[in-house]
Amino acid sequence: MPAAPPAGRRERKRQQVRDQLYAAALHLFVSQGYEATTMDQIGETADVARATVFNHFSQKVGFLEEWGVRRRARVNEILGSQHAEGLPVGDQLRRYLKEMADLNVASRAETTVLMDASARYGRLLQDPSLETELARIVEHGQRRGEIRADVDCDQAGQLLAACYFTTILRWIRTEPAPFDLQQRLAGALGIILRGVLDDDVT
Numbered sequence: 001m002p003a004a005p006p007a008g009r010r011e012r013k014r015q016q017v018r019d020q021l022y023a024a025a026l027h028l029f030v031s032q033g034y035e036a037t038t039m040d041q042i043g044e045t046a047d048v049a050r051a052t053v054f055n056h057f058s059q060k061v062g063f064l065e066e067w068g069v070r071r072r073a074r075v076n077e078i079l080g081s082q083h084a085e086g087l088p089v090g091d092q093l094r095r096y097l098k099e100m101a102d103l104n105v106a107s108r109a110e111t112t113v114l115m116d117a118s119a120r121y122g123r124l125l126q127d128p129s130l131e132t133e134l135a136r137i138v139e140h141g142q143r144r145g146e147i148r149a150d151v152d153c154d155q156a157g158q159l160l161a162a163c164y165f166t167t168i169l170r171w172i173r174t175e176p177a178p179f180d181l182q183q184r185l186a187g188a189l190g191i192i193l194r195g196v197l198d199d200d201v202t
Contacts, residue, residue: 018056020046022070025063030110034060034117064122067114072133075099089141090193096137097164097189101182104168112172119169131161156192163188 024045028037039060043053057063075096079085084095104111118124135157141147147156167188171181 014056017046017048017052021048021053021056022063022066025057025060026067026110026114029063029113029117034064034113034121061122064114064118065127068118068127068129071100071103072129074103076133085140089137089144089146090189092137092141093134093160093189093193094186096134097185098182100164101185104171105177105181108172108177111168115168115172119165124165125162128158130164131157133157134160159192160189163192 021042025037025042028041028045037060039053039057040050042060042063043050046053057066078099079092079095082095084092087095104115115124131154135153138147138151138156138160139153142149142151142153147153164185167181167184171177171179171184
């Protein structure tokens, strides 16, 4: 009687195919544009059947959503390895935005195509994933007494995410980059954390 297959082999194979499709899609998006790329081309490039593409990604916009998920996961992985959760909340937020900026700068061509497509065809400003991540950091700081008790953590996360996305969208609009992305995000975060009124103004 043959031995039972190792547990998880089917899932590993499925993830391998998904990774192939994702890599093929990003390559095509960057080389020929999001609009010009078809699901058939993605399947051909990944060397899988057309039906397999749709089994993993029912719509082309799914690749945009996957891109965002993987970016955030990568940042969380980096921060986890740096034990950033023990830092003061302001430093955690600075580190999070810095790592996001570094990923974007390191792959500017990819970011330009994917972020623009996400704004045009995806749910970039409706997807709450990033604001949820940032709100979680704010809430953690609030529990430690670093954030005022009257601050709405969800609203703070929404504000930070909106600031991030609008900054990125301006950054990708012209070539070369019109400003230093990391510095611009750090400056915006500083304004949000400190507020804009002078301490003597009521």
